[in-house]
Amino acid sequence: MSTIVSLPDQSTATLPKRSYLNAEHGLLSWLLTGDHKRIAMLYLVSITFFFFLGGFFAGMIRLELLTPVGDLMAADTYNKMFTMHGIVMVFLFLVPSVPATLGNFLIPIMIGAKDLAFPKINLLSWYLYMIGGTFVLASLVLGGVDTGWTFTTPLSTHYLNTHVITTATAIFIAGFSSIFTGLNFIVTIHRMRAPGMTWFRLPLFVWSNYAASIMMVLGTPVLAIAITLVALERTIGIGVFDPAKGGDPLLFQHLFWFYSHPAVYIMILPGFGVISEVISTFSRKRVFGYTAVAFSSVAIALFGFFVWAHHMFIMGVSNYSALVFSLLTMLVAVPSAIKIFNWSFTLQKGSITFETPMLYAFGFIGLFTIGGLTGVFLGSLGMDIHLTETYFIVAHFHFVMVGGMLMAFLSGVHFWWPKMTGRMYPESISKLAAVTTFIGFILTFFPQFVVGYLGMPRRYHAYPAEFQVLNVLSTAGATVLGVGYLLPLLYLGWSLKYGAIAGNNPWQATGLEWQIQSPPLTENFLETPVVEWEAYDYEWLAKKQQAELSHV
Numbered sequence: 001m002s003t004i005v006s007l008p009d010q011s012t013a014t015l016p017k018r019s020y021l022n023a024e025h026g027l028l029s030w031l032l033t034g035d036h037k038r039i040a041m042l043y044l045v046s047i048t049f050f051f052f053l054g055g056f057f058a059g060m061i062r063l064e065l066l067t068p069v070g071d072l073m074a075a076d077t078y079n080k081m082f083t084m085h086g087i088v089m090v091f092l093f094l095v096p097s098v099p100a101t102l103g104n105f106l107i108p109i110m111i112g113a114k115d116l117a118f119p120k121i122n123l124l125s126w127y128l129y130m131i132g133g134t135f136v137l138a139s140l141v142l143g144g145v146d147t148g149w150t151f152t153t154p155l156s157t158h159y160l161n162t163h164v165i166t167t168a169t170a171i172f173i174a175g176f177s178s179i180f181t182g183l184n185f186i187v188t189i190h191r192m193r194a195p196g197m198t199w200f201r202l203p204l205f206v207w208s209n210y211a212a213s214i215m216m217v218l219g220t221p222v223l224a225i226a227i228t229l230v231a232l233e234r235t236i237g238i239g240v241f242d243p244a245k246g247g248d249p250l251l252f253q254h255l256f257w258f259y260s261h262p263a264v265y266i267m268i269l270p271g272f273g274v275i276s277e278v279i280s281t282f283s284r285k286r287v288f289g290y291t292a293v294a295f296s297s298v299a300i301a302l303f304g305f306f307v308w309a310h311h312m313f314i315m316g317v318s319n320y321s322a323l324v325f326s327l328l329t330m331l332v333a334v335p336s337a338i339k340i341f342n343w344s345f346t347l348q349k350g351s352i353t354f355e356t357p358m359l360y361a362f363g364f365i366g367l368f369t370i371g372g373l374t375g376v377f378l379g380s381l382g383m384d385i386h387l388t389e390t391y392f393i394v395a396h397f398h399f400v401m402v403g404g405m406l407m408a409f410l411s412g413v414h415f416w417w418p419k420m421t422g423r424m425y426p427e428s429i430s431k432l433a434a435v436t437t438f439i440g441f442i443l444t445f446f447p448q449f450v451v452g453y454l455g456m457p458r459r460y461h462a463y464p465a466e467f468q469v470l471n472v473l474s475t476a477g478a479t480v481l482g483v484g485y486l487l488p489l490l491y492l493g494w495s496l497k498y499g500a501i502a503g504n505n506p507w508q509a510t511g512l513e514w515q516i517q518s519p520p521l522t523e524n525f526l527e528t529p530v531v532e533w534e535a536y537d538y539e540w541l542a543k544k545q546q547a548e549l550s551h552v
């Protein structure tokens, strides 16, 4: 017998009297909370702030590039702009966004637990994130930093007089937030699954966050070490990277990319998990090849650690090592392709509907596929030599990270919004936002593939006049894209007060999170659930609803 709080129901007219949102009142009850759902909300607010801050820098970059001459700002101001843009977006938005908001909110509920294994460490993670964010803001106020988000030596250690140490401290602290979140997820998923919730009944969102957590725990310390060494070399002059003192500047890049390549999968894997949930729900089918999709996450986590030197093909690594890393890079395409194929097979013959989360998911599949395929170009040695350090790179990683991860994030935020807040978002304007984002995105970043292929280098504030048309297109696209991102902020905020009451299971989905009230109680479940069905078992759900109806 399964002891679940309530069955999927149609919308009740009022919000539940008691929920995690109104369990306690006052700012302090939020700032000292141990509830994973409240911590997820704290993250959602702070991550949104940093996203728009990073977006402001992006806007300044695009405005400068509207004309071929550097007329809006001086070259070094421009350098600070793209450095701050990269740092804020990567470390304060992309890396934490899905795990810290959606993962935090959902993982305990999805496995039938009352909270994460270490609620206090979870709160500590948020504080570390905020302290890291404050250091980034401080470096900005002090006058900025212009090393690029990669902190490449000897630029960062010798030649610049900007706030490298403040920013390095920020990254170091924020890194620990991510390590602790990863540890918390791993222990929770191992130890706190409800009876019957076997590994192969886990929602794929849990699998993908599990794989990402392993990468966070293994990769992030290497970044912390690399950054600390930069700070030490700058302050007390130890010779780790400086050849004059017996150091090696290539060493920095090895250490940095050993984290930062896996980091792209830390960003994208949780996004993959969102897409699996959404595709399955809106085609009402079990994800095709569930086990293959689950294991492909683990495979990506593993292979992701063997390819870092594809960022260094032109940096003076040996031809043999370049060859090996090129081959290994191709290997990572395999598990990623498995996912794309399996989502396509899931859609095949499904009864598909196009609610907003699904529109974002389609956007994700299209854009991520382009991003991924161009990654294969870059993994090929000859092509990479022509394309690296051009705008082709900028287009590539924006397709993967902004087209991919950000689309997945927005898909997930819309999908679980009714669960998190108890209210629906307005459907037609949100569809408009999804389409606007997609069009704006293509217009912004597709011309960058072309202009990069033609030879426009990245990280310059001026460029030859022949590249202007493509840059104007890109800036126009960025304006559309900006509107696409602002819209959800407005209507989601509006829906907090005026949105229709969602009910427990507005999408008629199967996961445990849809079996409890929206918004959930602080303790999630009144009694520990017993899981007797496979993930995404829509036939089970139909039977259960049938049985319930015949009871009444």
Ligand code: HEM
Pocket (backbone or CB within 6 Å): 055, 058, 059, 061, 062, 082, 083, 085, 086, 087, 089, 090, 093, 094, 148, 149, 150, 394, 398, 401, 402, 406, 444, 458, 459, 460, 478, 481, 482
């Ligand atoms: C409206 C949206 C955006 C626009 C118009 C935009 C524009 C740009 C431009 C023009 C650059 C290249 C600067 C240069 O190398 O000269 C850049 C770099 C970068 N962007 Fe974006 N961006 C946007 C959104 C994002 C988002 C959402 C993320 C992450 C989530 C992101 C991550 C990065 C990263 C990591 C870099 C590399 C910085 C560097 O090369 O040092 N961008 N962006």
Ligand SMILES: [Cu+2]
Pocket (backbone or CB within 6 Å): 260, 261, 264, 307, 308, 310, 311
């Ligand atoms: Cu890489």
